[in-house]
Amino acid sequence: MQPPVGxxxxxxxxxxxxILLLAALLLVGANLWxxxxxxxxxxxDMGQCAAQEVGIVFGTSNWTRSGVxxxxxxxxxxxxxxxxxxxxxxxLLISGDNRTQAYNEPRAMWRELSRRGVAAEQMTMDFAGFSTFDTLARARDVFEVDSAMLITQDWHLPRAVYIGRVLGMEVNGCAAYERTVSSVWQLRMxxxxxxxxxxxxLYLWGRKPYFLGPVEPLILPVVGPRALEPLEPSEAFEKSEAFEESDTFEQLELLQKPEPVRRLELFENGGEENSGEEDSDEEKGVEPDPGLSGMTNE
Structure with a gap:
């Protein structure tokens, strides 16, 4: 007879x-679903992406934590x-994190897209896209976008498309250019x-966006002929040229940014906390530093 301790x-x-078996089944089942x-x-295949009026570009840092x-x-x-x-x-609705003055994803996106020939009137910045969920909830409720093309990497698209469709939006995903990197498996996991x-x-604790603010319907201006100097796909990852700030950019930023969001820029480390779960650097597409693999932010 086996003793009580045994x-x-x-x-x-x-x-x-x-418990481990149930967790594994939940992980596999949720992902397959x-x-x-x-x-x-x-x-x-970008050439096969169906044409849309609006594209939503998800923000991420233009630098990795290792400085590249x-x-x-x-x-x-x-x-x-x-x-x-x-x-x-x-x-393009370019949405990203701008919690502090020192970190501004939409502004970096605006600069890079301008450098690539996209006209200013073809871009709207969303400064409160703190997560994938926030970006899509604000696109629907603030900018009144009900149909859009989502632009991000293929490993991020299933979750983004799923959230958008559960929120009642007619969204499709178009996979962004992807360069093979050694640590991409960490992002996929x-x-x-x-x-x-x-x-x-979505189904249990009813997550709400961190910040909504007033409704600002997206206005699509008529864009005339423009001269572009497009970059080839092979140039997608070349070093960006310096972009000098102009009065045009500053005026556009002030016009597009609602007052409550401007106040969010003043929050520093001791400022107001986000009550909801945010995307980590990995979720946003920030490449992990192999030398700091144990120091990821969750």
């Missing part, structure tokens, strides 16, 4: 095994600029976990 250890081991539901709405240019940022910018050039899109969390956000 029976207790056996019970603990079996319980842990059952999201991938299966979004597959018909994702196009990995982020290939995911430049892939998204190159894809968005090419879609505009090929008349597959008329307008993190995305598997993020998809499970997304189901909880």
């Amino acid at each position: 029976r207790g250890i056996t019970l603990v081991i079996r319980s842990l095994g059952a 999201i991938l299966g539901r979004t597959l018909p709405y994702i196009e990995r 240019r982020n290939p995911h940022f430049h892939g998204r910018m190159a894809t968005a600029a090419r879609l505009i050039e090929d008349d597959q899109l008329e307008h 993190r995305e598997w976990v993020a998809r499970v969390a997304t189901l909880g956000d």
